[in-house]
Amino acid sequence: MSRTVTFDNLVNFTKTVLLRCYGYSEKEADVTSRVLVEADARNIPSHGVSRLDFYRKNIQGGFAKPGAEPELVWQTPSSLVVDGHDGIGSYIAEWSVDKTIELAKQSGTAFCAVRNSNHYGIAGLWAEKIARQDMIGMAFTNTRTCGIPTYGRERVLGTNPIAVAIPEREDRIFLLDMATATVAHGKVEVYDRRKKPMPQGWAVDENGVGTTDATAFEKLFYANPQYGGHLFLGGEGEENGGHKGFGLALLVEILCSGLSLGMSSLNTFQPGKGSGITHFFGAMRLDLFGRSGDLKDHVGDILRDIRVGEKAAGQERIYIHGEKEAESRAKSLKEGVFIDDATTEFLDSLAKEAGIPIV
Amino acid sequence: MSRTVTFDNLVNFTKTVLLRCYGYSEKEADVTSRVLVEADARNIPSHGVSRLDFYRKNIQGGFAKPGAEPELVWQTPSSLVVDGHDGIGSYIAEWSVDKTIELAKQSGTAFCAVRNSNHYGIAGLWAEKIARQDMIGMAFTNTRTCGIPTYGRERVLGTNPIAVAIPEREDRIFLLDMATATVAHGKVEVYDRRKKPMPQGWAVDENGVGTTDATAFEKLFYANPQYGGHLFLGGEGEENGGHKGFGLALLVEILCSGLSLGMSSLNTFQPGKGSGITHFFGAMRLDLFGRSGDLKDHVGDILRDIRVGEKAAGQERIYIHGEKEAESRAKSLKEGVFIDDATTEFLDSLAKEAGIPIV
Known part of the structure; x- marks a missing residue:
C-alpha cells in the first residue's frame, strides 16, 4: 500500500x-x-x-565508507579540488558546495572539482542551493557507466547529468536538471513491465544497433556489463543530433573526472577501489554582471515571454x-x-x- | 563550378x-x-x-553598423559586460574574447556578457581561441528567432549554440560546438530540394504539431514569421527528451541576453533597433585545478578510452x-x-x- x-x-x-x-x-x-x-x-x-x-x-561493496571526511587537496582564490575519500556523496557534496559558495562570495566566481565521492542525490539540489545565494549555480556528476558514444557499442560513459540554476524574479529559480542520456533507466523498466516496445533513440543492443525491445535490452543491461546501453540526447547516429548528446555527456565527464584528476565513469565501481564518482560545482555571483535585482527582473521577463x-x-x-x-x-x-x-x-x-x- | x-x-x-x-x-x-x-x-x-x-x-537593414566600436559598460575582477553598439559581430567577439582572456590570466576565471552585437561566425572558434591559452573556453550566442519550446507553437528562441573547448594532450582540443536546435535550417532545405520527408523531431508546423513535410515547412518558415519552427535536441514533447534540448536553449538565452541585459532571441531584428544579438564568453584557467600538464594528460586519457x-x-x-x-x-x-x-x-x-x- x-x-x-x-x-x-x-x-x-x-x-x-x-x-x-x-x-x-x-x-x-x-x-x-x-x-x-x-x-x-x-x-x-x-x-x-x-x-x-x-x-x-x-x-x-566497500564503495562508500561512512565516517570518511572530505579533504581539500588544492585551492586557488577561485577554485577548489576535494578528495572525498570514498565517503558519503551527499555529505561530500554539501561540504564542497558550502565552501564553493563562500569562495564565490569573496572572489565573484568559484569552481570545485571533487574526486572519490559517491552518489549525491539530485544534481539540481546543489545547483539550487548555490542559486539561493543570488548566484548562478552549477552541478555536474559522472555516474556508473551505462551510456554508449555515437557509433560505439561499449558502455563508457555515465548518465552524466547537467544542472544549472539561475535566480529570477520573486525568488523563483530557473532550474535545468537533466541527464545527458535520453532517458533514465527506470523508464526502460516501465516498458519492459508492460511488454511494450520502447521508443527509438533510447538504447542500442550489444552490437551498437538501436533497439526498441525493452525486455531484451533489460536482460542484456544486467547480464552483460560491457556491451549495449543507453543512448544520449538525440539518439542513435547523427541524424537527430545524437552526437550532440554524446558531446554533452563527454563535457560533463571532463569537467568532473578530468578536472578532479579522478576516475572516469568507465573506471568507476571497481572492487577494492571505492566507487570513484566525481563531481563538478560552479558558483557565479549574479552581481558580476550588474545590479542583482535588475538581472533577476530581466531574466524574469525573458522567461515570462516564453511562458x-x-x-x-x-x-x-x-x-x-x-x-x-x-x-x-x-x-x-x-x-x-x-x-x-x-x-x-x-x-x-x-x-x-x-x-x-x-x- | x-x-x-x-x-x-x-x-x-x-x-x-x-x-x-x-x-x-x-x-x-x-x-x-x-x-x-x-x-x-x-x-x-x-x-x-x-x-x-x-x-x-x-x-x-540597419541591423549591423560597420565602424561602431564596442564599449565596456561593467567590469569586476572576473567579469565584463560589453555593449557592441550594433557593430560587426566578429570584431565585437574578438575584442571581448581578448579582454576575457586577459582578465582570466589575472583572476583565474573571467566571464563576459555582450549585448547589441551581431552574428559572430562559428561559436567554436571563440571557445577554441580561449582554450589555446590553456584555459577552458566557452562561447554562447542567441540568434534570430526560429525555435519552438516544448508544447509551444510560437518561435521564441534562436538556434542558441553551445561551444566549450578544453585542451588535452599534444595541443589537441576537445571542442563541442553545437546548436541546441536539433538541426540547422540548411538540413531542412536539402530535404525540401530532394522532395523527401525529413525525420521526425526536427520541426513543428503552425499548430505546434510535429511535421516531416520539408516542403510545406520550408514554405511556412519564410511565409509566417510567428508560428511553426525548429525543435530542440530531443525533438517533440518529452518522450525523447525534447524538454531537455529546450532547456539548454533557454539556458543559453539567459546567459546571453539575460546576463548582458540585452535582447532575447524573440526581440532580435526589430526594424530600427539593431539586431540585438547577445553573446556570453567564459574562460577558466586549467591550472585552477592542478598542474596544467597533468590535467591535459588526464583529459587525454579519458578521451583516448572513448576513442x-x-x-x-x-x-x-x-x-x-x-x-x-x-x-x-x-x-x-x-x-x-x-x-x-x-x-x-x-x-x-x-x-x-x-x-x-x-x-
Whole structure:
C-alpha cells in the first residue's frame, strides 16, 4: 500500500535508519535524509528514499565508507579540488558546495572539482542551493557507466547529468536538471513491465544497433556489463543530433573526472577501489554582471515571454524548467510526500530492522 | 563550378570585398574574413563566406553598423559586460574574447556578457581561441528567432549554440560546438530540394504539431514569421527528451541576453533597433585545478578510452568532438578550401562589384 508522509517525519525516519542501520555519522545522516526526501517531495522518486537500497549495497561493496571526511587537496582564490575519500556523496557534496559558495562570495566566481565521492542525490539540489545565494549555480556528476558514444557499442560513459540554476524574479529559480542520456533507466523498466516496445533513440543492443525491445535490452543491461546501453540526447547516429548528446555527456565527464584528476565513469565501481564518482560545482555571483535585482527582473521577463507563448494544439502549458518540481514540492509540504507501494514496503522493513515505528 | 582556393587567398579576397563593398574598417574586415574562411576550412560552409550575403542584408537593414566600436559598460575582477553598439559581430567577439582572456590570466576565471552585437561566425572558434591559452573556453550566442519550446507553437528562441573547448594532450582540443536546435535550417532545405520527408523531431508546423513535410515547412518558415519552427535536441514533447534540448536553449538565452541585459532571441531584428544579438564568453584557467600538464594528460586519457572503445556494427570510428573539423582544416590548409558551385558564383559577382580578380 502506498502512503503519504509529512516531509519532516520522512526526513526524521530516514535519518534514524541511516544512523542505526547504515553506520552514518550524525552529519552524514542529517544531509542524506534531507537530500533523499527532497527528491521524493519534488516527484523524482528515482532519487528519493528508495535509493536507500542502493546506498546500502554501496557500503556493503566497500564503495562508500561512512565516517570518511572530505579533504581539500588544492585551492586557488577561485577554485577548489576535494578528495572525498570514498565517503558519503551527499555529505561530500554539501561540504564542497558550502565552501564553493563562500569562495564565490569573496572572489565573484568559484569552481570545485571533487574526486572519490559517491552518489549525491539530485544534481539540481546543489545547483539550487548555490542559486539561493543570488548566484548562478552549477552541478555536474559522472555516474556508473551505462551510456554508449555515437557509433560505439561499449558502455563508457555515465548518465552524466547537467544542472544549472539561475535566480529570477520573486525568488523563483530557473532550474535545468537533466541527464545527458535520453532517458533514465527506470523508464526502460516501465516498458519492459508492460511488454511494450520502447521508443527509438533510447538504447542500442550489444552490437551498437538501436533497439526498441525493452525486455531484451533489460536482460542484456544486467547480464552483460560491457556491451549495449543507453543512448544520449538525440539518439542513435547523427541524424537527430545524437552526437550532440554524446558531446554533452563527454563535457560533463571532463569537467568532473578530468578536472578532479579522478576516475572516469568507465573506471568507476571497481572492487577494492571505492566507487570513484566525481563531481563538478560552479558558483557565479549574479552581481558580476550588474545590479542583482535588475538581472533577476530581466531574466524574469525573458522567461515570462516564453511562458505566455501560444501553446501547441492540445497543450495547456509551457513549463519553465524547475516549475514542475517546485510545484510538486509545495504540494508535498502541504499534503505530505507520496511513497509508492514498493517503497512503503521497503521502508517498513527498515523500520523493523531499526527497531522504530513505521513512518 | 565549384573551386578550391588557398586559405590565405580566400581570406585576402574576402577582406578586400568587405573593405571595398561593405564599408568595413580595416580591423573589422581583417577579423571577419579570417572567421568566415575558418568555417569553410573546417567544412562548416553554412557559416563560411556564403554568409557574406546575410552580412550585407544586415547592413542594408540597419541591423549591423560597420565602424561602431564596442564599449565596456561593467567590469569586476572576473567579469565584463560589453555593449557592441550594433557593430560587426566578429570584431565585437574578438575584442571581448581578448579582454576575457586577459582578465582570466589575472583572476583565474573571467566571464563576459555582450549585448547589441551581431552574428559572430562559428561559436567554436571563440571557445577554441580561449582554450589555446590553456584555459577552458566557452562561447554562447542567441540568434534570430526560429525555435519552438516544448508544447509551444510560437518561435521564441534562436538556434542558441553551445561551444566549450578544453585542451588535452599534444595541443589537441576537445571542442563541442553545437546548436541546441536539433538541426540547422540548411538540413531542412536539402530535404525540401530532394522532395523527401525529413525525420521526425526536427520541426513543428503552425499548430505546434510535429511535421516531416520539408516542403510545406520550408514554405511556412519564410511565409509566417510567428508560428511553426525548429525543435530542440530531443525533438517533440518529452518522450525523447525534447524538454531537455529546450532547456539548454533557454539556458543559453539567459546567459546571453539575460546576463548582458540585452535582447532575447524573440526581440532580435526589430526594424530600427539593431539586431540585438547577445553573446556570453567564459574562460577558466586549467591550472585552477592542478598542474596544467597533468590535467591535459588526464583529459587525454579519458578521451583516448572513448576513442578506442569498440565500434557499432558497420562503423569504423568514434569521433571526439572537434576532430572532424580539425582534420578538415588541416586538409584545407594543405589542399585548399573547397567552395561549392553557388558560393563560387556569388564570390565571382562580388569580385566584379569590388573590381578585383576572381579568387
